[in-house]
Amino acid sequence: MTTFDNTTDVLVIGSGMGGAAVSKRLSDAGIRVTCLEQGDWVHPTQFPHFHDEWEIEKYRSWAFDPNLRQNPEDYPITGLTSPRLMNVVGGSTVHYAGHWFRYKPVDFRKGTEHGVGGTIDWPISYEDLAPYYDINDAEVGISGLAGDPMYPPRPAPGGPPIKPGKGGRRMAEAWQRLGWQWWPTENAILTRGQDGRFSCNSCGNCLSGCPRGSLGSADVAYWPKALRNGVDLRTFARVESITTRNGRATGAIYIDRLTGARHEIKADLVVLAANGVGSPRLLLMSAQKGHPDGLCNSNGMVGTHLMHHTWSFADMWFEDPIEGYKGAVGCSVHSQQFYDTDASHDFVNGMTFLTLGSFGAAYSAMGTHTAAPDPWGAAHRPSFNKHFGHHVVSFMQGDDIPRPENRVTLDPSAIDSSGLPAAHIEYSLGENDISLATFGTERLKEAAEAAGATETNITGPMHPPPAWHLMGTCRMGNTPDDSVVNAYNQSWEVPNLFIVDGSSLTTGAAVNPTSTIGALAVRCAEYIKRNHRQILSQTKTQTKELSPAL
Amino acid sequence: MASVVIPLEDPRDRFRADSSQLGGNPVPVVFTDRQIAALGAIADELIPAGDGFPAPSSVGVVEEFFTRYVTPADIVVNRFPYARETEFKAAVDALADDFLAANSAGRVNQLANLERDEPDFFGQLRALTYGGYYSRPAVLVALRSLPAGRDYHGAPLPRGYDQTTADWDDLIPPGVGSYIRTTDVVRTTVKARP
Numbered sequence: 001m002t003t004f005d006n007t008t009d010v011l012v013i014g015s016g017m018g019g020a021a022v023s024k025r026l027s028d029a030g031i032r033v034t035c036l037e038q039g040d041w042v043h044p045t046q047f048p049h050f051h052d053e054w055e056i057e058k059y060r061s062w063a064f065d066p067n068l069r070q071n072p073e074d075y076p077i078t079g080l081t082s083p084r085l086m087n088v089v090g091g092s093t094v095h096y097a098g099h100w101f102r103y104k105p106v107d108f109r110k111g112t113e114h115g116v117g118g119t120i121d122w123p124i125s126y127e128d129l130a131p132y133y134d135i136n137d138a139e140v141g142i143s144g145l146a147g148d149p150m151y152p153p154r155p156a157p158g159g160p161p162i163k164p165g166k167g168g169r170r171m172a173e174a175w176q177r178l179g180w181q182w183w184p185t186e187n188a189i190l191t192r193g194q195d196g197r198f199s200c201n202s203c204g205n206c207l208s209g210c211p212r213g214s215l216g217s218a219d220v221a222y223w224p225k226a227l228r229n230g231v232d233l234r235t236f237a238r239v240e241s242i243t244t245r246n247g248r249a250t251g252a253i254y255i256d257r258l259t260g261a262r263h264e265i266k267a268d269l270v271v272l273a274a275n276g277v278g279s280p281r282l283l284l285m286s287a288q289k290g291h292p293d294g295l296c297n298s299n300g301m302v303g304t305h306l307m308h309h310t311w312s313f314a315d316m317w318f319e320d321p322i323e324g325y326k327g328a329v330g331c332s333v334h335s336q337q338f339y340d341t342d343a344s345h346d347f348v349n350g351m352t353f354l355t356l357g358s359f360g361a362a363y364s365a366m367g368t369h370t371a372a373p374d375p376w377g378a379a380h381r382p383s384f385n386k387h388f389g390h391h392v393v394s395f396m397q398g399d400d401i402p403r404p405e406n407r408v409t410l411d412p413s414a415i416d417s418s419g420l421p422a423a424h425i426e427y428s429l430g431e432n433d434i435s436l437a438t439f440g441t442e443r444l445k446e447a448a449e450a451a452g453a454t455e456t457n458i459t460g461p462m463h464p465p466p467a468w469h470l471m472g473t474c475r476m477g478n479t480p481d482d483s484v485v486n487a488y489n490q491s492w493e494v495p496n497l498f499i500v501d502g503s504s505l506t507t508g509a510a511v512n513p514t515s516t517i518g519a520l521a522v523r524c525a526e527y528i529k530r531n532h533r534q535i536l537s538q539t540k541t542q543t544k545e546l547s548p549a550l
Numbered sequence: 551m552a553s554v555v556i557p558l559e560d561p562r563d564r565f566r567a568d569s570s571q572l573g574g575n576p577v578p579v580v581f582t583d584r585q586i587a588a589l590g591a592i593a594d595e596l597i598p599a600g601d602g603f604p605a606p607s608s609v610g611v612v613e614e615f616f617t618r619y620v621t622p623a624d625i626v627v628n629r630f631p632y633a634r635e636t637e638f639k640a641a642v643d644a645l646a647d648d649f650l651a652a653n654s655a656g657r658v659n660q661l662a663n664l665e666r667d668e669p670d671f672f673g674q675l676r677a678l679t680y681g682g683y684y685s686r687p688a689v690l691v692a693l694r695s696l697p698a699g700r701d702y703h704g705a706p707l708p709r710g711y712d713q714t715t716a717d718w719d720d721l722i723p724p725g726v727g728s729y730i731r732t733t734d735v736v737r738t739t740v741k742a743r744p
Contacts, residue, residue: 050705061572070627106732322698326715
């Protein structure tokens with residue numbers, strides 16, 4: 001039964017980086033915010049870092065893929081890819097490495113540069129977004145080294161870069177030997193305490209969250225401040241549909257998973273931030289009178305232009321001890337030697353080379369990131385001893401082309417615990433993606449040789465890719481014909497419905513997306529704060545040029 | 551007079567019980583002595599003792615790990631390593647007599663056949679053995695005898711590795727490179743793919 005339950009100024013759906021940043025920034029200005037999150041808080045005892053069994057839990061309670069975790073808050077996702085997402089307070093940031101790259105100016109102009117596939121220019125520039133990157137960086141807490149000449153000048157990070165460990169040093173030295181550019185990576189990992197959160201103690205298990213609060217996940221970076229501001233954060237609240245009337249959003253119907261009861265919440269304005277899979281899923285589930293193909297989908301673009309990045313991995317082993325179980329798992333050094341489109345190549349776009357930690361003994365025995373498990377029997381001990389603590393992984397993360405056929409749809413053949421349909425992912429690599437990843441794989445081989453690796457396992461272009469990044473499915477664009485939202489994350493079809501998460505990224509760049517998602521969310525919130533009354537009276541979403549000023 | 555209010559059951563408990571739980575299943579699977587002997591013997595062939603490393607069966611791999619990570623028959627959701635109690639026990643029972651009666655060479659031969667003919671079951675045995683063995687405290691001690699494992703302490707926290715992780719020291723980035731400014735972005739044509 002649907003019953004009227006509450007009213008609020010702004011309803012935010014999803015509590016990850018996008019939803020958390022919007023909730024905090026709006027509530028700073030005294031705007032009443034209610035946020036609906038289908039998961040719960042992660043209790044401190046639910047982190048695996050203190051457990052002997054911390055490594056097998058990477059495949060179970062802390063699996064990246066909700067299809068493997070199969071927790072009650074998760075919804076099934078069908079298709080070939082293995083998406084990384086979490087349905088808890090803080091969203092998928094609770095499970096990320098904290099790589100904190102910004103997009104570069106050229107990443108906002110890929111339509112001008114080549115326009116391959118479904119590539120378009122963003123309606124905003126790097127310069128438009130830069131001030132909001134700065135704000136979001138300060139809120140989240142960043143470590144790194146100022147002065148990277150590969151980027152426009154920006155404020156220095158709050159703390160020094162994370163320690164490279166022997167593995168990071170090994171790769172930096174190899175890249176230097178090859179004459180490649182490299183730089184210490186910025187990370188959302190505290191190397192100095194902030195807001196009561198501890199600095200990183202190099203424990204080596206970032207990808208299973210961080211009970212010290214060192215990792216800048218939204219649950220610790222944003223939510224304590226948002227809750228102090230009075231934001232009404234409702235957990236176990238699974239949104240079934242966004243409601244509309246006369247072309248405007250009126251709120252949402254959600255299922256209280258604790259009781260099974262449906263509630264309708266009324267809002268003047270709705271912000272959808274349920275990630276690059278969850279947001280299109282909810283819009284498609286919200287088909288209703290006047291919106292027969294799903295909300296915001298009159299142009300058929302919801303769910304399309306999905307990007308994951310292209311990937312190739314090189315697991316490497318060395319004669320001497322590397323001790324990759326030490327230090328932050330996240331990338332300590334990276335190279336962007338091949339970041340920009342190069343006319344001498346047979347592909348557009350480029351890539352970033354990164355490094356990761358190695359985890360522990362059980363993970364090593366099971367083959368680390370991509371290799372086969374150590375052999376059993378008499379060959380086990382020599383093989384294990386040669387591999388454990390002697391390992392480095394480097395990988396390329398390439399800028400994949402947004403193509404309409406790569407998309408998220410609904411799959412009613414599978415349902416979540418509330419009976420709502422699964423999301424379905426269709427994704428394939430295009431010719432440009434394969435050429436780019438093939439080139440990157442050759443460079444990985446060169447780097448492994450320069451590093452002195454005695455053994456390697458190199459995947460080549462990965463298909464299906466590890467769907468670590470979920471981008472582009474409600475993209476930002478210049479006109480109602482080329483996108484789902486405008487320059488301020490305002491949906492073209494419903495003026496008081498904003499979408500701000502990985503889905504709104506127009507291009508994927510060759511870097512991790514969370515920093516840009518947070519910056520867009522801060523910018524979106526500032527726009528709503530400044531133009532609240534005008535937005536409420538709008539009957540049509542305008543282009544950037546005709547919209548109220550930020 | 552004040553009355554004592556007994557709180558209602560917290561419905562969150564139900565969801566937590568249905569979630570994947572750290573440390574495996576709260577109620578361990580109970581194996582027969584025969585099954586424990588067979589699983590211990592299998593684990594001992596997968597990771598032979600020696601070079602300072604103990605036998606898996608001597609460090610509680612079966613009793614402390616297999617029992618928690620084989621999914622009990624009454625649990626609906628089957629998670630990694632996807633070993634269900636009923637089928638797993640049946641598979642162990644099917645090989646236990648021959649395996650326990652064989653010498654080491656015979657056991658190796660049986661395991662090779664199992665790896666070829668029943669890869670899912672073999673994969674479960676290997677994952678449970680590797681995952682369990684390298685998390686046992688006695689094995690962590692052995693790992694510290696390796697040059698690459700001298701500081702290794704298993705569970706990442708509370709200690710971390712801040713005191714022993716290599717730092718930047720004299721490693722300085724080259725400070726080279728540049729970026730394309732917004733106003734400098736132009737149409738770029740790349741060469742045709744072969």
